Amino acid sequence: LAKTTQPISMDSYEGQEVNITCSHNNIATNDYITWYQQFPSQGPRFIIQGYKTKVTNEVASLFIPADRKSSTLSLPRVSLSDTAVYYCLVGDREAGGSYIPTFGRGTSLIVHP
Amino acid sequence: DAGVTQSPTHLIKTRGQQVTLRCSPKSGHDTVSWYQQALGQGPQFIFQYYEEEERQRGNFPDRFSGHQFPNYSSELNVNALLLGDSALYLCASSLQFAYTSYEQYFGPGTRLTVT
Numbered sequence: 129l130a131k132t133t134q135p136i137s138m139d140s141y142e143g144q145e146v147n148i149t150c151s152h153n154n155i156a157t158n159d160y161i162t163w164y165q166q167f168p169s170q171g172p173r174f175i176i177q178g179y180k181t182k183v184t185n186e187v188a189s190l191f192i193p194a195d196r197k198s199s200t201l202s203l204p205r206v207s208l209s210d211t212a213v214y215y216c217l218v219g220d221r222e223a224g225g226s227y228i229p230t231f232g233r234g235t236s237l238i239v240h241p
Numbered sequence: 242d243a244g245v246t247q248s249p250t251h252l253i254k255t256r257g258q259q260v261t262l263r264c265s266p267k268s269g270h271d272t273v274s275w276y277q278q279a280l281g282q283g284p285q286f287i288f289q290y291y292e293e294e295e296r297q298r299g300n301f302p303d304r305f306s307g308h309q310f311p312n313y314s315s316e317l318n319v320n321a322l323l324l325g326d327s328a329l330y331l332c333a334s335s336l337q338f339a340y341t342s343y344e345q346y347f348g349p350g351t352r353l354t355v356t
Contacts, residue, residue: 160343162343162344169329169349169350169352170347170349170350171245171331171332171333171347171348171349171350172284172331172345172347173347174344174345174346177343177344215283219343228274228286228289228297228299229284229286229333229343229345230286231276231283231284231285232283233281233282233283234283
């Protein structure tokens with residue numbers, strides 16, 4: 129059973145705000161939500177992580193409602209260079225402290241001029 | 242500050258051969274994980290090494306093995322290569338017990354083609 133569900137693809141235009149929503153109905157109490165970005169033929173790049181409410185860094189914001197069954201990655205004023213695949217992950221450290229990111233198929237975002 | 246490095250960048254092998262891929266983690270990181278990414282798919286977890294031991298393993302056969310050295314660098318070995326092993330192999334490093342362990346740093350990957 130998939131842990132996360134996100135749109136397969138999205139289109140936007142330069143300068144717009146993009147919101148990518150991820151559904152994780154079976155999220156566990158201790159699970160954290162993380163988002164990664166991946167360009168073709170490169171390794172994924174960590175964007176942001178959160179547990180509840182809102183988290184913001186220099187790149188993006190992550191909105192998590194009280195029930196934590198979904199989350200929304202917000203990219204302000206996207207540019208062509210934001211064209212990439214975005215992965216939503218949920219998970220917790222295994223016993224012993226290790227965390228294993230489990231990737232789905234991600235959302236392919238295409239930003240148009 | 243050097244990030245995660247992997248070698249080689251590209252590799253072409255024949256079915257049945259063996260291959261070794263190498264990874265150096267980000268400075269200060271002690272944990273290395275390996276992933277396989279087929280075209281159009283998300284990365285799939287192979288295994289993770291910490292303190293020179295395999296700590297976690299994904300759903301991959303024993304043909305996939307690894308090693309971590311005292312300097313935290315790591316190798317991924319694949320024996321008896323199959324055509325289906327053609328993929329981008331990614332190495333990621335992290336800190337085992339830090340709050341930021343959810344943040345993994347990925348290398349650029351090694352593109353393996355099996356013919």
